[in-house]
Amino acid sequence: MSEGGGMSAPRPTSASGEGPTSPRSRVAIVAWLxxxxxxxxxxxxxxxxxxxxxxxxxxRGIHAGFDFLWQPAGFEIGESWLSYESSQPFWxxxxxxxxxxxxxxxxxxxLATLLGTLIGLARLSHNLLLRxxxxxxxxxxxxxPLLVQLLMWYFALTELLPASSDALQLAxxxxxxxxxxxFPWWEAGAFEWPVASEITxxxxxxxxxxxxAVLLGLATYTAAFVAETVRAGVQSVSxxxxxxxxxxxLTPRQSLRYIVMxxxxxxxxxxxxxxxxNLTKNSSLAVAxxxxxxxxxxxxxxxxxxxxxxxxxxxxxxxLLLSLLTSALMNRYNARVALRxxx
Amino acid sequence: xxxxxVVARRSAIKWTRDEFFSSPANTLLTLLxxxxxxxxLPKLANWALLHAVFNADAQACRAIEHAGACWGVxxxxxxxxxxxxxxxALQWRPGVGLLLLAAMSFVxxxxxxxxxxxxxxxxxxxxxxxxxxxxxxxxLEIVPSSRWGGLPLTLLLSLFSLGVAxxxxxxxxxxxxxxxxxxxxxxITYIELIRGVPLISVLFMASFMLPLLLPxxxxxxxxxxxxxxxxxxxAAYLAEVVRGxxxxxxxxxxxxxxxxxxxxxxxxxxxxLPQALRSVVPALMNTFIGNFxxxxxxxxxxxxxxxxxxxLALGGDPTWRPFYLEGYxxxxxxxxxxxxxxxxxxxxxxxxLVSQPTPDRQPA
Numbered sequence: 001m002s003e004g005g006g007m008s009a010p011r012p013t014s015a016s017g018e019g020p021t022s023p024r025s026r027v028a029i030v031a032w033l034x035x036x037x038x039x040x041x042x043x044x045x046x047x048x049x050x051x052x053x054x055x056x057x058x059x060r061g062i063h064a065g066f067d068f069l070w071q072p073a074g075f076e077i078g079e080s081w082l083s084y085e086s087s088q089p090f091w092x093x094x095x096x097x098x099x100x101x102x103x104x105x106x107x108x109x110x111l112a113t114l115l116g117t118l119i120g121l122a123r124l125s126h127n128l129l130l131r132x133x134x135x136x137x138x139x140x141x142x143x144x145p146l147l148v149q150l151l152m153w154y155f156a157l158t159e160l161l162p163a164s165s166d167a168l169q170l171a172x173x174x175x176x177x178x179x180x181x182x183f184p185w186w187e188a189g190a191f192e193w194p195v196a197s198e199i200t201x202x203x204x205x206x207x208x209x210x211x212x213a214v215l216l217g218l219a220t221y222t223a224a225f226v227a228e229t230v231r232a233g234v235q236s237v238s239x240x241x242x243x244x245x246x247x248x249x250l251t252p253r254q255s256l257r258y259i260v261m262x263x264x265x266x267x268x269x270x271x272x273x274x275x276x277x278n279l280t281k282n283s284s285l286a287v288a289x290x291x292x293x294x295x296x297x298x299x300x301x302x303x304x305x306x307x308x309x310x311x312x313x314x315x316x317x318x319x320l321l322l323s324l325l326t327s328a329l330m331n332r333y334n335a336r337v338a339l340r341x342x343x
Numbered sequence: 344x345x346x347x348x349v350v351a352r353r354s355a356i357k358w359t360r361d362e363f364f365s366s367p368a369n370t371l372l373t374l375l376x377x378x379x380x381x382x383x384l385p386k387l388a389n390w391a392l393l394h395a396v397f398n399a400d401a402q403a404c405r406a407i408e409h410a411g412a413c414w415g416v417x418x419x420x421x422x423x424x425x426x427x428x429x430x431x432a433l434q435w436r437p438g439v440g441l442l443l444l445a446a447m448s449f450v451x452x453x454x455x456x457x458x459x460x461x462x463x464x465x466x467x468x469x470x471x472x473x474x475x476x477x478x479x480x481x482x483l484e485i486v487p488s489s490r491w492g493g494l495p496l497t498l499l500l501s502l503f504s505l506g507v508a509x510x511x512x513x514x515x516x517x518x519x520x521x522x523x524x525x526x527x528x529x530x531i532t533y534i535e536l537i538r539g540v541p542l543i544s545v546l547f548m549a550s551f552m553l554p555l556l557l558p559x560x561x562x563x564x565x566x567x568x569x570x571x572x573x574x575x576x577x578a579a580y581l582a583e584v585v586r587g588x589x590x591x592x593x594x595x596x597x598x599x600x601x602x603x604x605x606x607x608x609x610x611x612x613x614x615x616l617p618q619a620l621r622s623v624v625p626a627l628m629n630t631f632i633g634n635f636x637x638x639x640x641x642x643x644x645x646x647x648x649x650x651x652x653x654x655l656a657l658g659g660d661p662t663w664r665p666f667y668l669e670g671y672x673x674x675x676x677x678x679x680x681x682x683x684x685x686x687x688x689x690x691x692x693x694x695x696l697v698s699q700p701t702p703d704r705q706p707a
Contacts, residue, residue: 035525042529049556056555127369128362129376143682144675145636148650152671160409160668284541288643295543308551315544323539 053309068305069094075300077292079208090301094314097297104214104293105280111219112279113272116226123231134227141224147285149221154213154289161209164200175201182206210291214283222279229275233268234260266334273330277323284319294318401662409665416666417673420656424674427492427652433484437495440475443468444498452688454695469502488566492647492655494677496566500638500648504573505631511574512581517611519586530582537579542637545576550644569641577634584626588619621696628689632682639678649674 057064069091076086081099084092122134141149158178162168167177173193175182182194185205194204207215237260245255287296295315302311363373394411396403397418404413417424426434447468450456476495479485491499518530537545549572553563563571592615600610620627642651653670657663 053555143679145639147639281541316540320539
């Protein structure tokens with residue numbers, strides 16, 4: 001077992017050394033030998049792959065390195081928060097892409113949380129109609145790939161809506177058409193209202209159908225998972241607690257606020273963190289419908305410069321950072337909730 | 344908060360009152376939802392059924408101007424959607440392959456059939472499936488993997504990646520709990536790294552970087568590279584699921600097994616893993632479903648599974664392009680049927696595993 005069982009044999013620490021008959025030193029030597037071999041094999045494998053890559057690059061005459069980040073990008077980005085021109089360097093393009101990712105992920109998280117919480121609570125409702133409807137929502141949306149849903153949203157928003165010349169008016173000053181959604185926006189100390197003319201809509205602020213498709217697709221899809229999280233959280237609080245609270249004279253609203261929610265949140269928060277991270281990572285599917293998020297910008301840069309490793313490394317590094325940041329933030333919140341619940 | 348002491352049998356009237364009209368707020372809710380349904384359902388029925396065109400008649404479809412669904416697009420493009428760019432005359436081969444997979448799935452779903460032989464059956468079945476798709480044996484014409492597509496490709500990607508990712512995930516999960524620091528840190532780094540990045544970046548890596556990492560002259564085709572990518576990705580997620588199960592096994596069991604003279608690997612193999620895997624069946628099934636849905640992403644690196652096949656079938660055809668929505672709804676339904684069946688099955692199997700006493704828990 002010294003060689004074959006290596007990986008699959010994490011022995012219980014307390015059992016390996018303390019038994020009077022166990023040959024502790026022999027086990028320790030085998031363990032360190034195995035680990036040294038593993039490390040050696042890993043280093044060798046990585047060195048082998050690096051040397052292969054360098055050989056390929058030499059042969060194709062491709063120059064490697066991150067210096068291209070300071071060269072002019074030379075491609076346009078369809079929409080952005082920050083100002084950007086094609087003459088600006090690649091790093092700026094990546095920053096613009098990242099800003100676009102954040103621009104869609106943050107409202108997506110807010111929408112998914114609101115919608116998901118409502119649906120999750122509806123699944124626990126007394127009302128059969130509401131329960132059936134919310135169950136149908138969850139079972140429908142989470143069992144169809146997000147990519148298919150995004151493509152559907154995009155098709156519906158760009159092909160089935162009227163042209164901007166006869167846009168749908170959803171509310172005063174809110175217009176929806178093939179060219180996107182226009183809405184009033186605070187500018188220079190006053191609300192600027194979009195105005196519909198015979199030809200197009202001007203004024204106010206607007207978002208593109210690409211943005212809308214990614215936002216709505218991500219929010220409605222993630223809401224199904226959020227709903228399940230909320231439902232599981234509330235159900236994790238035993239019903240005895242509610243009955244006890246009611247019999248002590250708390251109103252149903254008070255028992256929800258002071259008894260159920262503080263305990264449910266402890267179950268909900270960690271799993272909600274996962275959903276938020278998933279939504280952020282899933283926003284990378286924007287590349288499929290041409291919303292210029294980080295992945296889509298990096299993909300363009302990759303095709304233009306041929307620097308596959310560098311561009312993919314940028315994507316991975318940024319997402320790793322976002323993941324770590326989100327989980328750090330949520331862990332702090334989680335600690336607070338747990339503390340308050342315990343005290 | 345549902346009331347716990349429910350009356351065993353309620354009369355129909357009482358049931359109606361409890362469910363719909365128990366309070367003024369509930370009554371209002373019922374009326375609102377009912378009104379919304381009364382408004383939406385007839386519209387939906389009109390569009391999907393009453394005004395829909397069911398035969399492959401593009402002119403009729405155009406004439407109704409989206410007032411009804413054009414299901415004719417599916418009648419017209421069914422084979423292109425299901426089999427992608429697979430040569431038309433040879434499409435009976437993936438068809439037979441699908442039937443084979445369906446038969447094997449039905450056999451495997453029956454708990455009484457679970458044995459070592461089933462694993463062997465799957466290995467033989469999958470090899471047969473690949474042989475059917477690829478050809479080159481028994482006088483079958485060779486079809487290169489670049490022409491494979493549609494539903495068979497979706498299933499092939501999910502099944503093969505899971506088949507390899509599952510043992511890999513178990514190893515990673517065991518490694519993550521290993522007392523050996525090098526093994527542990529390698530596993531943790533791998534798992535956290537993969538789980539921190541989106542699948543697309545892993546697919547890009549597999550598609551663009553893998554050829555560079557291997558020596559010149561080693562040609563891996565796109566399908567194989569993408570399979571490697573999905574497998575490495577799923578393994579990290581499966582590892583976390585399995586770890587959850589491993590943590591649920593009480594330490595006392597390990598100590599007892601060790602005290603009885605079992606070797607470390609025997610403890611894992613016969614005591615820990617069976618209990619750990621059993622306790623995470625629902626989570627495992629969720630990962631399988633996620634893996635199945637994720638297979639749609641390979642369209643981004645130019646493999647034409649179900650989603651990609653639809654794009655191929657409709658994207659380049661101006662006659663049928665306006666009816667993309669119906670096409671999307673069709674493949675959405677196919678995905679949904681698979682995923683829903685898997686999740687229902689997982690619930691059933693979970694109940695069964697819980698209700699049955701396990702042999703190793705029986706007192707000696």
